[in-house]
Amino acid sequence: MLTYVVLLKWTEQGVKNIKDTTKRAAAAQVAIEKMGGRFITILWTQGEYDLISIAEFPDEYTAMAFTASLAMQGNLTTQTIRAFSAQDVEKILAKLP
Numbered sequence: 001m002l003t004y005v006v007l008l009k010w011t012e013q014g015v016k017n018i019k020d021t022t023k024r025a026a027a028a029q030v031a032i033e034k035m036g037g038r039f040i041t042i043l044w045t046q047g048e049y050d051l052i053s054i055a056e057f058p059d060e061y062t063a064m065a066f067t068a069s070l071a072m073q074g075n076l077t078t079q080t081i082r083a084f085s086a087q088d089v090e091k092i093l094a095k096l097p
Helices: 012-017 018-034 060-070 088-093
Strands: 001-012 039-042 051-057 076-083
Touching: 001 012, 001 018, 001 060, 012 018, 018 051, 051 060, 051 076, 060 076
Parallel strands: none
Antiparallel strands: 001 051, 001 076, 039 051
16 A cells, blocks of 8 residues: 555635535545545644545555545645655665665
8 A cells, every 4th residue: 555645725615614624535535435445544634735635545546536536525635755664664775776
């Protein structure tokens, strides 16, 4: 599984519907699982981003489809970052000359 950090910001619509934010997060967790992924955590934050989530997906295509589906709902904008574990980094380092 590939790990992604997703930085999220509420849109104007998302702020208007802020009382549903935890319900939307629960629905997103179900959607990820249906796509073969797994939500590791979601956190509501103060500062530049309103939420941060960490999730695992079976491949890049599924990750992209999931974040696109979030954006299509109109409540959030997303910035997705591929994350690597220490084990992943060891494999990367092993390929260095």
